[in-house]
Amino acid sequence: MAIFLQQLINGIAQGGMYALIALGYTMVYGIVELINFAHGDVFTLGSFLCIAILALLGVSASGQIIAGWQGALIALLVVVLAALLCGVIGVLIERFAYRRLRNAPRLAPLITAIGVSFLLQGVMRNWKGPSEISFPQFLPNPTFAFGGVHIDLRELLVVIVSILMMVALQFFIYNTKLGKAMRASAQDRDAASLMGINVNTTIAWTFFIGSALAGVAGFISGMYFGTTMFTNGYQAGLKAFTAAVLGGIGNIAGAMLGGFLIGIVEAMTAQYISDQWTNVVVFSILVLILVLRPSGLLGEQLPEKV
Amino acid sequence: MSAVLSLVGVETFYGRIQALRGISLDVRAGEIVALIGGNGAGKTTTLRTISGLVRAAHGRITFAGDDITHAMPDQIVRMGIVQAPEGRRIFQRMTVLENLELGAYARADGRSVRGDMDDVFALFPRLAERRSQKGGTLSGGEQQMLAIGRALMARPKILLLDEPSLGLSPILVETIFHVIADINKRGVPILLIEQNARKALQVAARGYVLETGTIVKEGTAADLLADDDVRKAYLGED
Amino acid sequence: MSAPLLAIEGLTKRFGGLTAVKELTMHVEAGSISSLIGPNGAGKSTVFNVITGIYVPTAGDIKLGGASIVGRKPHQVAAAGIMRTFQNIRLFAFMTVLENVMVGEQTRMHATPLDSALRTPRAQREERAVSERALELLDFVGLSAQSEQWARNLPYGMQRRLEIARALAPNPRVLLLDEPAAGANPVEKRELMALVRAIRDRGVTVVLIEHDMKLVMGISDRVTVLDYGEKISEGDPQSVRRDPRVIEAYLGKGA
Amino acid sequence: MDARVRLPLGLGEVAVWQALGLLAIVALFALYPVIDRNIGHVSAVADAGYFLLLVFGLNIVVGFAGLLDLGYAAFFAIGAYTYAMVASTQFNLHLNFWPMLIGSACVAALFGVILGFPTLRLRGDYLAIVTLGFGEIVPQVFLNLDKYTGGPNGISNVDQPVFFGHAFGFNPVPYYYLYLVVALISLVLLNNLRRSRLGRAWMAIREDELAATHMGVNPVTTKLLAFAMGASFAGLAGCIYAAKLTLISPDEFNFSVSVTILSAIVLGGMGSLLGAFIGGLLLALLNFMVLPQVTNWTHALGTALHNEAIQNADLHYIIYGLILVLVMLFRPEGLISNASRRAELHHGQPATSAAAAGVE
Amino acid sequence: SQQSSQTSSSTSTSASSAATSAAATSGTTSNAAGGTVIKIGVDLPVSGADASIGVPTQYGAQLAVKQANEKHLVPGFTFEADVLDDAVNGVHDPAQGAKNIQSFGADPAVLGVVGPFNSNVARAEIPLSNSLQLALISPSNTNPTLTKGPDAVAMRKDHPDQIAYFRVCTTDDIQGPAGAAYEYTKLHVKNAYVVDDNETYGKGVADQWEGAFKKLGGTSLGHDHITKGQQDFHALLTRIANTHPDIVFFGGNSSTGGGLIRKQMPDAGLGSVIYAGADGISDNQFLQDAGSTADNVYVTVASVNAAKLPAAAQFLKDYQAEYNQPVGPYSANAYTAAMVMIRAIGEAVKANGGKAPTREQVLAQLRMTKDFPSVIGTFSFDANGDTTNRIISIYEAVKGKWVFVTQQNFAGSP
Ligand SMILES: Nc1ncnc2c1ncn2[C@@H]1O[C@H](COP(=O)(O)OP(=O)(O)OP(=O)(O)O)[C@@H](O)[C@H]1O
Ligand SMILES: Nc1ncnc2c1ncn2[C@@H]1O[C@H](COP(=O)(O)OP(=O)(O)OP(=O)(O)O)[C@@H](O)[C@H]1O
Ligand SMILES: [Mg+2]
Numbered sequence A: 001m002a003i004f005l006q007q008l009i010n011g012i013a014q015g016g017m018y019a020l021i022a023l024g025y026t027m028v029y030g031i032v033e034l035i036n037f038a039h040g041d042v043f044t045l046g047s048f049l050c051i052a053i054l055a056l057l058g059v060s061a062s063g064q065i066i067a068g069w070q071g072a073l074i075a076l077l078v079v080v081l082a083a084l085l086c087g088v089i090g091v092l093i094e095r096f097a098y099r100r101l102r103n104a105p106r107l108a109p110l111i112t113a114i115g116v117s118f119l120l121q122g123v124m125r126n127w128k129g130p131s132e133i134s135f136p137q138f139l140p141n142p143t144f145a146f147g148g149v150h151i152d153l154r155e156l157l158v159v160i161v162s163i164l165m166m167v168a169l170q171f172f173i174y175n176t177k178l179g180k181a182m183r184a185s186a187q188d189r190d191a192a193s194l195m196g197i198n199v200n201t202t203i204a205w206t207f208f209i210g211s212a213l214a215g216v217a218g219f220i221s222g223m224y225f226g227t228t229m230f231t232n233g234y235q236a237g238l239k240a241f242t243a244a245v246l247g248g249i250g251n252i253a254g255a256m257l258g259g260f261l262i263g264i265v266e267a268m269t270a271q272y273i274s275d276q277w278t279n280v281v282v283f284s285i286l287v288l289i290l291v292l293r294p295s296g297l298l299g300e301q302l303p304e305k306v
Numbered sequence B: 001m002s003a004v005l006s007l008v009g010v011e012t013f014y015g016r017i018q019a020l021r022g023i024s025l026d027v028r029a030g031e032i033v034a035l036i037g038g039n040g041a042g043k044t045t046t047l048r049t050i051s052g053l054v055r056a057a058h059g060r061i062t063f064a065g066d067d068i069t070h071a072m073p074d075q076i077v078r079m080g081i082v083q084a085p086e087g088r089r090i091f092q093r094m095t096v097l098e099n100l101e102l103g104a105y106a107r108a109d110g111r112s113v114r115g116d117m118d119d120v121f122a123l124f125p126r127l128a129e130r131r132s133q134k135g136g137t138l139s140g141g142e143q144q145m146l147a148i149g150r151a152l153m154a155r156p157k158i159l160l161l162d163e164p165s166l167g168l169s170p171i172l173v174e175t176i177f178h179v180i181a182d183i184n185k186r187g188v189p190i191l192l193i194e195q196n197a198r199k200a201l202q203v204a205a206r207g208y209v210l211e212t213g214t215i216v217k218e219g220t221a222a223d224l225l226a227d228d229d230v231r232k233a234y235l236g237e238d
Numbered sequence C: 001m002s003a004p005l006l007a008i009e010g011l012t013k014r015f016g017g018l019t020a021v022k023e024l025t026m027h028v029e030a031g032s033i034s035s036l037i038g039p040n041g042a043g044k045s046t047v048f049n050v051i052t053g054i055y056v057p058t059a060g061d062i063k064l065g066g067a068s069i070v071g072r073k074p075h076q077v078a079a080a081g082i083m084r085t086f087q088n089i090r091l092f093a094f095m096t097v098l099e100n101v102m103v104g105e106q107t108r109m110h111a112t113p114l115d116s117a118l119r120t121p122r123a124q125r126e127e128r129a130v131s132e133r134a135l136e137l138l139d140f141v142g143l144s145a146q147s148e149q150w151a152r153n154l155p156y157g158m159q160r161r162l163e164i165a166r167a168l169a170p171n172p173r174v175l176l177l178d179e180p181a182a183g184a185n186p187v188e189k190r191e192l193m194a195l196v197r198a199i200r201d202r203g204v205t206v207v208l209i210e211h212d213m214k215l216v217m218g219i220s221d222r223v224t225v226l227d228y229g230e231k232i233s234e235g236d237p238q239s240v241r242r243d244p245r246v247i248e249a250y251l252g253k254g255a
Numbered sequence D: 001m002d003a004r005v006r007l008p009l010g011l012g013e014v015a016v017w018q019a020l021g022l023l024a025i026v027a028l029f030a031l032y033p034v035i036d037r038n039i040g041h042v043s044a045v046a047d048a049g050y051f052l053l054l055v056f057g058l059n060i061v062v063g064f065a066g067l068l069d070l071g072y073a074a075f076f077a078i079g080a081y082t083y084a085m086v087a088s089t090q091f092n093l094h095l096n097f098w099p100m101l102i103g104s105a106c107v108a109a110l111f112g113v114i115l116g117f118p119t120l121r122l123r124g125d126y127l128a129i130v131t132l133g134f135g136e137i138v139p140q141v142f143l144n145l146d147k148y149t150g151g152p153n154g155i156s157n158v159d160q161p162v163f164f165g166h167a168f169g170f171n172p173v174p175y176y177y178l179y180l181v182v183a184l185i186s187l188v189l190l191n192n193l194r195r196s197r198l199g200r201a202w203m204a205i206r207e208d209e210l211a212a213t214h215m216g217v218n219p220v221t222t223k224l225l226a227f228a229m230g231a232s233f234a235g236l237a238g239c240i241y242a243a244k245l246t247l248i249s250p251d252e253f254n255f256s257v258s259v260t261i262l263s264a265i266v267l268g269g270m271g272s273l274l275g276a277f278i279g280g281l282l283l284a285l286l287n288f289m290v291l292p293q294v295t296n297w298t299h300a301l302g303t304a305l306h307n308e309a310i311q312n313a314d315l316h317y318i319i320y321g322l323i324l325v326l327v328m329l330f331r332p333e334g335l336i337s338n339a340s341r342r343a344e345l346h347h348g349q350p351a352t353s354a355a356a357a358g359v360e
Numbered sequence E: 001s002q003q004s005s006q007t008s009s010s011t012s013t014s015a016s017s018a019a020t021s022a023a024a025t026s027g028t029t030s031n032a033a034g035g036t037v038i039k040i041g042v043d044l045p046v047s048g049a050d051a052s053i054g055v056p057t058q059y060g061a062q063l064a065v066k067q068a069n070e071k072h073l074v075p076g077f078t079f080e081a082d083v084l085d086d087a088v089n090g091v092h093d094p095a096q097g098a099k100n101i102q103s104f105g106a107d108p109a110v111l112g113v114v115g116p117f118n119s120n121v122a123r124a125e126i127p128l129s130n131s132l133q134l135a136l137i138s139p140s141n142t143n144p145t146l147t148k149g150p151d152a153v154a155m156r157k158d159h160p161d162q163i164a165y166f167r168v169c170t171t172d173d174i175q176g177p178a179g180a181a182y183e184y185t186k187l188h189v190k191n192a193y194v195v196d197d198n199e200t201y202g203k204g205v206a207d208q209w210e211g212a213f214k215k216l217g218g219t220s221l222g223h224d225h226i227t228k229g230q231q232d233f234h235a236l237l238t239r240i241a242n243t244h245p246d247i248v249f250f251g252g253n254s255s256t257g258g259g260l261i262r263k264q265m266p267d268a269g270l271g272s273v274i275y276a277g278a279d280g281i282s283d284n285q286f287l288q289d290a291g292s293t294a295d296n297v298y299v300t301v302a303s304v305n306a307a308k309l310p311a312a313a314q315f316l317k318d319y320q321a322e323y324n325q326p327v328g329p330y331s332a333n334a335y336t337a338a339m340v341m342i343r344a345i346g347e348a349v350k351a352n353g354g355k356a357p358t359r360e361q362v363l364a365q366l367r368m369t370k371d372f373p374s375v376i377g378t379f380s381f382d383a384n385g386d387t388t389n390r391i392i393s394i395y396e397a398v399k400g401k402w403v404f405v406t407q408q409n410f411a412g413s414p
């Protein structure tokens, strides 16, 4: 039982990671119906930027621990800066790589997204080299044990941040004017502009928020794993994207649910089957769920009305 | 009376296809202007050009003295030029209520939105019954009502209507034309596109006839109703 | 009286709590033009959607030539001989006008994928026959000059006619037209009336949803009126037009 | 400019300049191994052959039928493993190459149907993600079932073809001509298909599935045929690939392979056969010949200049990414496409928003 | 290389036509090259993620070529390193490797190739190099099946008796058991959990280690394979922790998770458990990734302790001076591979009366390599093309550094 609970915690922590990235995916997808393949790389870039910002602040990978409010302050500063930078980068990507293609055939922006993904990977590769790079572990990481089960601060952080982000995003999309503008732009851009919505600005905001979330995820992931690498965004992005689809693309809570589900399935597979089958099991469950619910777990299924 | 909205020599292209070949028209304060013409004449394109959804390649569009030729669609809406577009274009995955709320998106006065919504429901009781149904599952006519209601929610300074009676039952067609007259009585000028040219010219003060991107006739509604060519081509009389 | 070609018996369709169609019974005689009218949201399109297999009826039966077609998939309904047009035009936008019509002939064709890939003489013969017939149909609806254009580039009125040609392609027994005259001006409406009559004269039974009373009254052999999903009146155009319930719910005093 | 010629084999009508270009290209292809005596280059160009077959196959699924498949490499893997398992020391079966060419195509097609089945109800990007899932599952299964597939080692010593007593060996030239012949035959068959009953059914499904079914198109068989036929090309490609390399291993069939094939289709022009051909060829040459050189050049340059930054630079990803982005930005409809479509795409708003999507 | 074309075309195998078409151009090429340039092909993954290990390896080979020229090791000839990348889209690719060998084969000036790095690339290249009779010396392939057993024989089907593939590092059937023996007997661990990266090398060495460990009397509590690209090992480690091992053995590379697993072990309560691996994690990358957890870690390296050889010290200095960075784990091997190649070419030139030798002549010399003194120790090639230098060194990670523990010579073992 303890082992099951422990794996559940492992799964939820890893799932929270996926969920955080998935939120950005689902957000962008929900608004522009684009599988933003570059999103995973923006996430990795977020980690890279955090490392650079920490270096500027004099925090290096040497393993020094900065406890108390100072550590918290630094963490906050780094997260905010990384989120802002990633947000801006997201906006730039949209402006230069996607905007021109809004009315192009659907697959054209998909291919530019893949191109941008390669481009970002190339930039990161040349910036920090081709191997794993260390992420400074400057926060203390106390462990809390309950019975045979333990959870540490980093794991708590992942879960709490991802849930907070989801709630905030959900509130934002459904209860603010900009959120409504986003949903309207998602469904019919021309009609949205006829409502007085500035579609370009709205989409730019979407990318800003989605990419800023990737920046936050980049920080959390760096703290959690302690390393990062220029190709990390690929695998993480893939899983996050799967999470988003599993939950129902465009659905914020769904992305969250999908992320946790995948994380838990991975952990349970590693425990009760074998680590090498995790991807097979995850994707098989994905297929199964989509066969039963073609619009994902929480995705709304609009009946065809003709 | 001076023109509120005026188009001078407007030309619009879709790629290499020229849809408008130099359109000049005016809508003056407080009047209903009908725009009639056959399929593909360029009526819709004219409205899309005014709203900034497509760009005029040549010519000038002014509203209340301001040049809006190069303004963005959302700016144009904020100035009070509101359109109920062809094909309804309602937000499919949003409820009737949300659609109406979005109609009021550009309005600064948030307070009176509720009241206006009640007015719309009074106009189209059917919408009230369907208020939390998703737009995409409404019947064709219900969607049309929603599109018009949504435009009214913006409290337009000028209203552009693209075939508002399309797909409506005979009773509702009557209602719609009453609504159009009502709105106009409150001082809102209206540019109206209708296939039902007779009805349109009956409520309108003036009209323009569009053929293949050019205005071939203009005049008072009464003159046009009496015009032989118009009667033959658009009123279906022999 | 001969058995009706298309018989709708006690049809009910509910969407969640909403009953869109309620115990509708409607018989369509072979070779007739029938109209289905009623206020917006009365359930007319829903009836078409149930007939063509988009929705499974909540209750009731639909028979074509005596055989029930309930539960069949849309393509099976098409193969059985019922074709339709859509209230919101649904053409194959990036296919040519001719190809659009040729898609309509799917159910009449026999070429196997292997025939097609190898262009066997049989496949070539069939292909030629089908395209000739498609051209003939385009000529029939007055679109032969546009046959090589992309469907999406046609003006609205032509798109409507193309939809009709496409639906006629397999020589259906029944043609369902959902508001074919929407967006047409009076002149075009008159042309459309002539077209619908000509279709009937080709031996196709027509069921029409339409809000234009002049058109409906002008060409229908029989009119059925729905309101809130229920049949409130039925009969020849004259009697329906005078039915006070119809006037109140649908036509209005002005009509 | 406007003069047009009718091509043989039912390939349709093209402008004179296009026909001349085509002729020159065909001649170039026929003579290439004679012109370029570098066996490595010939080998790379021959490998463009398997890539082209993959592009043709995926073009059926994505270009013709509009089903976005992000895991197409799975069928390539299935084709390659099929041949490698029955024509090597793995089970000591050593079946003959030529019947297995068809055999691999059939096995892949069968899997096309099996994997296509669960996707039938799925729309748009849900379909994409499920296929992507298959693309992840299949190589992983080959990797994990090491008793049958050699696991991470893959299967080596795959038999090479013998043509009327003439062994292909490691010489890329016969493979080159084999690919050329298969590709040309495919091109003709595909062109026939595209303008047939089935081809129109695919396109109708692509444009509007609901309307298509009401016109009598059976969505199930139509889609499954697209998956099966698309997969069969991957099976062919996999079989020749395994024979030419004499080795297969599970990591050659990853997502980036699927993505590269897809990019080639979109780059060339969705749904256009000529586009698929050109896009496939260009991307294959870029990936197999040009980009592998780029790294060497930068390294050499850096070493020559004693500049560590240049020496350690890796422009591979950057160049590849830029090419994808720029081509799409300036030719969103692909290199080869219908002129009328291009005009609209750059300007007007589509009449219905769904119509804008190549894939719904 | 005139003669090279003759011998090539005289081979009656299936490769003959390939070789012939290459030979047809060889006359002009070799004249244009002046007959004095001899190329040594270098085939390694030098882009993408593999570059971190591929590029320093490439530099090792290039340094050898440079020094050979400076020292005029083969009078009358200058050497050139011709580098080809075998990575496609950033991942080492067997097909690309095969193409590269064919490219080298078509260039008559290329008399031998240093490479490849990865075992699956080797599988694609060995049959080709054998068919073309073009010498191939790998700096890093340790998978035993490449040279031994039925698989290896099948790969040499064109010239079964004429070995063309060599390697300067010993094989995992030596390395794995050597590590197992050390850890079992010296570290007194009895219960092991084995993890590998499910790649040719990683799984191979893990299997060898596990087999030997069990033979010695140890218990294997489990053997898991991780998934490519995996970053989170908490679930796996929780499962491992539940079996209470004394040692976790990892078969794989730092780039496939070697350091990350170690780093996450304390999270699962495995912080004090011994961690062991082979040469794949014997690099600085591992130390960096594992950070403060890089303690209690033991690795085997399939070569002598370079610090004990004066030649090696000089090599390290030269490398640092030339490339301004520390050597990679396989730089010295690549350097050695190129040097042994150059030596063989030199001998072949001598045997050929000062004229450029054929590839066969170079191969003949390589097969005869005996007691070659190199920066990784003195070695010969055995009948399979394997090095006789079967010295395994054991290193321990101490305070962020690899510290040499011991070394053992397995010469004479099978
Ligand atoms: N997105 C587009 N791309 C290309 N051509 C277009 C586009 N939209 C409209 N057109 C063309 O422009 C011309 C004018 O079309 P428009 O829609 O303005 O006509 P309309 O008068 O509104 O016709 P209708 O009565 O059918 O609504 C037509 O020839 C039409 O085919
Ligand atoms: N899929 C659905 N889900 C929920 N409600 C639906 C659905 N389809 C139709 N309805 C509702 O059922 C009722 C009947 O719709 P239907 O489209 O059949 O009307 P109609 O008679 O064709 O009207 P119109 O003349 O306006 O086209 C409407 O009130 C509509 O909102
Ligand atoms: Mg219009």
Ligand SMILES: [Mg+2]
Pocket: B139, B140, B141, C044, C045, C046, C087
């Ligand atoms: Mg309807």
